[in-house]
Amino acid sequence: MSDIYQRKRDHIDLCNTGDVGPGDHRGLFEELWLVHDAMPELSMADLDTSTRLLDHPLKAPVMVTGMTGGPPEAGRINRGLARVCERLGLAFGVGSQRVITKAEASAGTFAVRDVAPDVVLFGNIGINQARDFGIDSVRALMDRIGADYLAVHLNPAMELVQPGADADSDFSRGYETIARLVDALDGRVLVKECGTGLSPRVVRRLHAAGVRAVDISGSGGTSWIKVEALRARGALADLGLLFADWGIPTAAATAMAAGVGPQIVASGGVGDGLTGGKALALGADVVGCARPVLQAFLDEERGGEEGAAAFLEQFIQGIRMVMALTGCRTPTALRAAPRVVGPRLAAWIEQGGRGGGGGER
Numbered sequence: 001m002s003d004i005y006q007r008k009r010d011h012i013d014l015c016n017t018g019d020v021g022p023g024d025h026r027g028l029f030e031e032l033w034l035v036h037d038a039m040p041e042l043s044m045a046d047l048d049t050s051t052r053l054l055d056h057p058l059k060a061p062v063m064v065t066g067m068t069g070g071p072p073e074a075g076r077i078n079r080g081l082a083r084v085c086e087r088l089g090l091a092f093g094v095g096s097q098r099v100i101t102k103a104e105a106s107a108g109t110f111a112v113r114d115v116a117p118d119v120v121l122f123g124n125i126g127i128n129q130a131r132d133f134g135i136d137s138v139r140a141l142m143d144r145i146g147a148d149y150l151a152v153h154l155n156p157a158m159e160l161v162q163p164g165a166d167a168d169s170d171f172s173r174g175y176e177t178i179a180r181l182v183d184a185l186d187g188r189v190l191v192k193e194c195g196t197g198l199s200p201r202v203v204r205r206l207h208a209a210g211v212r213a214v215d216i217s218g219s220g221g222t223s224w225i226k227v228e229a230l231r232a233r234g235a236l237a238d239l240g241l242l243f244a245d246w247g248i249p250t251a252a253a254t255a256m257a258a259g260v261g262p263q264i265v266a267s268g269g270v271g272d273g274l275t276g277g278k279a280l281a282l283g284a285d286v287v288g289c290a291r292p293v294l295q296a297f298l299d300e301e302r303g304g305e306e307g308a309a310a311f312l313e314q315f316i317q318g319i320r321m322v323m324a325l326t327g328c329r330t331p332t333a334l335r336a337a338p339r340v341v342g343p344r345l346a347a348w349i350e351q352g353g354r355g356g357g358g359g360e361r
């Protein structure tokens with residue numbers, strides 16, 4: 001139990017202060033410019049940021065994606081952030097609930113319903129655990145925190161550099177597992193990556209399996225390969241550093257998944273409202289943010305719930321500013337906003353969805 005708690009503590013510490021941010025690009029959002037409208041013909045009071053994620057309304061198209069649970073400090077983070085999301089009308093996800101199966105005492109660190117009775121809440125489990133635990137156990141994990149939905153995370157890149165016995169190396173029977181979960185949970189499933197991105201081929205196959213929402217979680221934000229490389233030693237650490245920038249940039253992944261079918265949460269380096277507005281313009285329904293919110297919460301001078309709330313309010317104000325300066329009254333209208341796309345992002349969008357590669361197509 002102490003090992004798994006230590007891993008969760010390492011994750012929080014490395015994400016708060018370590019060098020685990022973007023490398024050679026910033027999700028390629030730096031290659032998207034929305035064209036300024038000097039005469040937007042609207043009042044800020046006309047803007048409507050409200051939207052829906054799956055079957056639930058949100059006051060703004062923003063989600064704090066799953067991060068933690070396990071040691072007592074994780075409970076403080078989950079409860080604080082859930083309360084802030086409830087206050088602002090945003091969606092909230094807890095981190096992987098796998099730890100509960102190893103340390104029953106950790107269950108309370110995922111319990112947020114008493115402080116956030118109405119927040120749109122996502123439970124969280126890895127795809128391999130979803131495959132191996134069986135549907136009833138997964139449903140029980142979700143039900144015991146009163147989650148509205150289950151986020152199933154995929155992170156094969158991270159698993160391959162993660163030190164320790166918990167690392168997975170068998171990535172088989174994924175789609176079959178998702179289809180069974182979707183069926184058993186009446187479609188209350190979101191499938192997410194963790195910073196290396198979902199390709200349009202994967203999104204298409206998830207859609208065919210009945211998935212109604214995905215979280216792109218592309219590269220350009222927190223690099224989980226870097227996080228695990230910093231925890232690893234020797235050859236494993238070297239391998240992690242070699243692959244530190246691996247993944248589909250978030251802007252490209254979002255654009256390529258737009259219109260495929262499932263609703264899209266765009267996360268991975270979406271750490272401010274300007275980037276959030278760009279993600280919405282590329283076709284995201286909701287934008288997701290993890291590490292920057294955690295850092296705001298853990299800030300020693302001005303953190304806690306007030307710090308996280310101030311960060312998220314500024315984030316939403318940034319989205320509103322993008323909407324106003326492109327003459328868009330709603331987040332959805334941003335999809336038609338005039339834009340300029342740089343060469344690397346354009347190349348990704350044009351070529352990144354083509355066939356090739358291994359596995360069953």
Ligand SMILES: Cc1cc2nc3c(=O)[nH]c(=O)nc-3n(C[C@H](O)[C@H](O)[C@H](O)COP(=O)(O)O)c2cc1C
Pocket residue numbers: 011012015065066067068094095096124151152153192193194195217220221222267268269270271288289290291292294
């Ligand atoms: C401290 C921390 C812990 C995380 N743990 C989980 C997890 O347990 N399950 C999960 O699906 N994603 C987890 N993530 C990944 C995030 O949900 C997100 O996909 C990723 O960090 C990219 O977003 P960002 O660039 O805004 O951080 C974690 C992120 C952070 C910062």
